[in-house]
Amino acid sequence: MRPAIALALLMVFIVSFCSAQNATELKEQLAMEGIMALFQDDAEYTAASQPYNLRYIVEPLAIAYPTTAEQISSVVVAGVIQKLHVVARSGGHSYIANGLGGTNGSLVVDLSQMKNITVDAVTGNAIIGPGNRLGDVALTLNNAGRGLPHGRCTYVGIGGHSGFGGWGFASRMWGMTLDNVLSATVVLANGSIVTASEHSNEALYWAIRGSSASFGIVASIEFRTHAVPPTATAFEFTWQMDAPTASAAFIEFQSWALSGDIPPEFGGEIGFLKGQAYGQVEFAFLGNYFGPADSFNSTITPFFSKLPAPVTANVTQGTWIEALTAIAAGNMNTTTQPDSNDTFYAKSLMAPQAVPLTNASMTALVTYLAEVGFNSSDFWHVEVELYGGNQSAINQVKFNDTAFAHRDTLFTFQPYASSPNLLPPYPDSGFGFVDGMISTLTLNMPSDWEWGAYPNYIDDRLQDWQRRYYGSHYDRLRVLKSSVDPLDTFHFPTSIEK
Template structure:
């Protein structure tokens, strides 16, 4: 399946305020030996991963130490600039560039150290590392983390807001494995956030990190990699009744209690070859013994017709990750890609499963309205829950992540026809329609959530959809560590109402 990558709607943005003193900024950066690029400098590139957005920061700074991050933050505060962190740059709505013109971007791409303690297995990871690079480095030490399969996503943002991957039912979200973080606050101080030091900040950076400071390094609990692993991807073309029944069976299997924690996967929908058809994909990783893979998936797989295509790779942990990854795990082999798209999310609670009517409604919408769309599109239905899933075993208030009762996370995604701007207005209503086809067939009081790493600046009531009842606590933390809203972007945590 195609990767789910970056951002959201093209808007006209104001020019950078002429009152901002770029000369002073340059002098401050030179004094601290900080590399920074300003508009008209050779190499200044502020391209968003999602080309729907055109954003021009006042400057992009490239610190290499926490002390340099502190100096950048202080320089931004001195001119009352919005300061934002950019790790991998895959924010769906260009939050890593500030979302609007004139922000000061702290680009962390040069902070890429990774060290693994041989005794504990804990790893100190720089926030500028991409997921593929993290996977390779940890694998060399026989260790692993749960994280997404898009190799180019940055670990800083990924772990700051969630971090789901095929190992998450076994090991939790990426953020669940953060033991401590080194954070630069708005006053320039460099602090440690952990259970024993600044525990409230530690709570907040595991769910809404970028609103409270710039994370300079992360300490992770890593895991011994399994002795074998399987990557799989099966694809069918199905009519509406067959695909709807397959979707229903997938939920039944997820709720049955028969899925071991070593299984991680999702189903996906893509455009069919004719009206009334969809492509139905079943893909993921299995981290149990290779000879038990077929029996593990059999309760679901045996309810389906024979697949049109099948790809199964069995080998080591890293071979299985590479087989299902989007992009080369070694991200230096080729440049990152761009797209022009709109994406949303819906996190479906396990306590109130999807109705058959809602699942059939989504499939019907995709097979009919989706076929007539000129956009490239897909819907991913990621399995979070099931019996004893590590994601849902974490106490609700232990981290700022607010969705500990999730069964599935949906990600509907549509690109422009040629993947380039302009983005068609019809794309917004099409993606919105994917979500409403589900919600309109669920109870009116259905408490669905949304995933902060699939950020959508058109989502009404985003504060509660993303953060649930944790939002008020997050606002109090914001007022404590960033009272002047220095770390501001379109969906940053808001200051408490006075």
């Protein structure tokens, strides 16, 4: 046997032996603490370790299911003893399987058993367990006449959603989900359980509102909730448009967004999907309006009147929860059926309001979608989410108040392409196709255009991700990481570096 081959086999043996030793000792330690956990030889492990995005195959060493902050602490300490990377999983919807560690061999702290929600009858503040999903949060809070701003994908976990952003149709009115975090109970890498708030562990409080999972595992979150509006509207209109018409509509949408006439009660986006013929796209306009029902038409008229008659029109007016349900992606009660999976590649681009998109960039994107997109076999869409406008609560938060680094955002783009049957393998052509959606914008903007990226639409192929996700906050995050997690215990592919 050649020496190189012999050495390689020896290394494989050593790694396998150490992994087995880690698993055995970890299993014993967690069992002593009464913490339920799944290991690779357990029958339920395969299903439990399946990522949301089936493009990834990740094998954690173990998946632990704590039920209290004290049990989370025990899991973290056990992981440190075994020199493992420890990662939190809330809803499990990380686009790149960060909630499973992103790479093999991590210890996953699955928070799905921590689903308590209590609402203070006097203050309206809510303490929410990180394992709750957005649909269930909305239903429970609504029963108390309260609401939060958050996304419409109901199976997303509140822990990860609020830890990195949390945009939804109520965000122009109430801010991002993370803007409503009043305090959190956090387990640090040394096993200590601390409170992070405006008055306690202030640096940690700043960091968990924008880059939470790099610094600790959040065991509970106290949110400021809001009285639900008396009426609400859900709407979705679609058109089949040729590229010039869709480009003109996109340009009108930006003009309307910059006009200052959109009230904070309006939340919406435009979307692009594959058209019925080459050179066409499906153009969608959807969202929620939380103002009086009789003012909905006058609110959207400045933009809507510039468009041709829609092919489809769905408008639901009723209560807050009825409007959320009408526009939701998934069941509001997530216990009624299992979560779904997909095989996809997605990116993001956060366009600053201070330097609006050029007409050339908008036209280039639409033309690309109408031509290259029509020839793609992928199932794809592009969301253009409205963040800004002069009355947006998102942009009124001071830049340095939270670790979230994109307060000047006008639009956030999410280009997303799935494999044709939503199952593996993912076609290689899909990567270039989605990358091209972003480059059609950036290549038609000034070379010094400072666009950002949204950490909840995480992308492990993004160059210079540190700057794109965190901007000038990244250096401050690194300093804090070295202080509270010196061993880099909470590590995953896009975690803050020491």
